[in-house]
């Protein structure tokens with residue numbers, strides 16, 4: 130498929146520079162490498178993002194609206210190949226057939242008459258590999274299955290018809306039980322929160338609805354070995370405004386902020402809610418249990434203006450997230466919360482995924498620039514060592530910006546940080562994209578390999594790693 134967004138002079142940041150979509154699909158060996166690709170790195174580094182084919186209203190286009198495109202760097206025996214493909218969703222297929230955009234997006238009136246949904250399921254946000262399948266995720270609709278390494282779209286999955294509501298872009302996989310723990314939210318109409326557990330064979334074993342005072346935007350969750358953690362934060366749905374084509378979300382501090390903890394296989398009435406300081410969380414780092422406490426780490430900002438939720442927001446640092454911790458005492462109900470870093474803002478936190486739900490030592494985050502000329506851009510990476518309360522940084526250099534990095538374990542590695550931290554970097558000076566590989570156990574030494582990409586890789590959302598064994602396990 131080779132479609133071009135016909136935009137001459139887009140008056141929209143999300144269609145300019147390295148946010149702009151690409152229209153070529155590549156399959157190419159990566160031969161231009163600074164440094165050396167490690168031999169012990171075998172599998173697929175994946176990064177998904179928004180890459181619109183058609184745009185209905187250029188001024189109203191939001192970054193979250195574009196069609197999903199997956200960029201893959203496949204590592205094998207010290208070599209890398211690059212592939213990128215659109216996720217060929219039902220919505221994109223319908224638009225290609227019509228030859229035009231059929232949905233307006235988050236800043237436009239929902240399309241209440243479209244049989245494929247009020248909004249397009251763009252499958253553009255994140256990916257999860259579970260039960261030997263790769264799923265491309267969008268939090269308003271069903272997951273879309275994609276195969277590796279060809280990135281061919283299989284289609285939407287609904288877990289044998291059991292999935293009736295939305296499915297988050299951020300499910301968690303417990304490597305010890307093989308379960309995928311997930312949820313869906315609806316900001317406008319009940320049920321506001323649905324909670325799912327899918328077993329290692331892909332069977333949905335738990336599917337319950339949980340009451341919330343109001344519909345809220347709930348982007349992520351966390352798990353511990355025995356519990357699931359929900360975030361009821363004050364970005365509420367505004368159906369009235371949405372019906373008029375206004376912002377569907379509202380920064381609503383009167384709603385309060387709460388963290389909910391439910392036993393993994395619990396019932397709706399088993400949720401315990403803990404009041405916490407007003408703030409907003411897009412992404413959690415991890416959860417775990419320690420004594421009587423359930424511990425949650427996340428990147429938290431004091432407020433947010435996501436999709437115009439807070440029109441009164443000023444261009445200050447209130448939207449900047451910092452690493453943060455909550456300790457919720459399940460016996461006494463006490464909450465302790467604190468910043469884990471006050472100096473550097475960060476987002477897109479990741480851990481060694483084998484530690485999901487268990488106490489981790491290391492977290493890897495995209496570092497937010499605090500330089501006025503590049504404010505808000507991700508100008509480096511931070512490795513947090515939680516046991517020693519220290520951090521190490523990788524600086525991408527002037528005019529070089531990245532996004533989410535993942536941790537890929539080294540073949541046969543057993544230590545938590547025995548592996549590689551991988552992300553895409555855009556070099557504004559040379560106008561080239563690189564896949565940057567850092568040895569996680571020698572982090573501040575910087576990249577061991579900078580792999581030049583055969584095409585531009587636009588800024589995007591979330592990344593994933595699928596090992597060579599995972600790729601081979603696909604049915």
Ligand SMILES: [Fe+2]
Pocket residue numbers: 254255298299348411412591
């Ligand atoms: Fe996300």
